[in-house]
Amino acid sequence: MIDPRLQTLRVLHEQGTVTATAQALHLTPSTVSQQLRQLSARLGLELLEPAGRRVRLTPAALALLGHADALFARWEEARADLAGYADGVAGRLRMTGVATAITGVLAPAAERLRREEPRLAVEIGEDPGENRFDLLLAGRADIAVVIPTPGGPPPGDARFTQLPVLQEPQDLLVPAGHRFGGRTAGGVTLAEAAEECWIRAGDPADQHQLLLAACAAAGFTPRVRHNAVDWSAIAALVAHGCGICLLPRLAPVPDGYRDRVVRVPLRGEPVPVRRFMAAVRRGSERRPPIARGLAALRAAAGERA
Known part of the structure; x- marks a missing residue:
């Protein structure tokens, strides 16, 4: 219900190049370029400008991103509200984290979810070499157990909700x-x-x-x-x-x-x-599968404390 080309613009801002954006979204570079040209034409504004061999976002594009972050957060909240009308918890929950996070909390949380929510399919990945915030942004993960580092998204980042785990x-x-x-x-x-x-x-x-x-x-x-x-x-x-x-x-x-x-x-x-944080797309923490996943992570962390 939100123009998906806005998501492409968000990922481009994070990745910096059309090629990296295409890889993150599992698209071809030509598809990414076409989507951004279409979005620019629809708005009647230039969203990209050349910067050497790369492109950079125009001031108009940066202003649009602020609205896009708010829109996606509200959309996640709407999905959470609508999910409340469903019968039980079902679907797929994708979680990612470093190896010690898998050992300490993700694997025990998955075991708990199998017992408590048998209709919820849980997938866990270590995803070495990947930026786990990028996986969230691209919709390739629902919960990322991350270690805060300099240069990472700050706690108030409009795109993510970050919660302490362990x-x-x-x-x-x-x-x-x-x-x-x-x-x-x-x-x-x-x-x-x-x-x-x-x-x-x-x-x-x-x-x-x-x-x-x-x-x-x-x-x-x-x-x-x-x-x-x-x-x-x-x-x-x-x-x-x-x-x-x-x-x-x-x-x-x-x-x-x-x-x-x-x-x-x-x-x-x-x-x-070392501090572990659970990061999700802002607003999605109320969706039943993700809420159950976060609760299972907290329970697993409590057993470690």
Whole structure:
């Protein structure tokens, strides 16, 4: 009931290029260009202007986007109201999140939903390399469990509703025989590790930013010498004495390294934590499938607390 070409304009503003917009919406670049030309002709306004090899939105297009965000939020609210007349909860719920979010809350939430809402088909994806807010905007996900990072949508972004789900403590992962290895009961402060060599562990977009921020708050800059994303590779680097790293509480130590590395809790102030937020398209949180999904996530997080 809202001109779908407005959605194309919104995604173009987020992605920056026609090619990336086409990929996000599963369209061809020529279809994206045609839709935007049609929208421009319908409004009698220029919406795009050349900027080198790319295009940028005109002031008129940026003004239109503000109205489009409000329209889509109201449309989600209308769908939520209409869904209240349906008999029970049915349909499809698509959720996305990082691996530790799947382990900690998404998979348990899916199990709960299978028991409580058998007519609701739940799909979960890790979607590596994807911007999960883009997946929401393009309609390819309904709930995204995200870790707030600099440069991400702020809490007041008109396109999304963001709700707290879980705070995950961080531990130190050190090799067996390390000077911290015998302090698993009392823990160590992050400042005590200022002279250590560090591994950039996990997703650089969030986990590494957490390391930098936590170390800065503790009064030092970490000496980073190695990096890996997969936790098995990270555990191998630690086990072979290449450095230490932050390990999210929800991330398990890989089986092959449990006797070669030690998980040491952090204490004192500040203790680094990773915050998980559930993000949805603004207004959609009242739709029964999404509302049930959010409730299941909160219940799963409560069991972790």
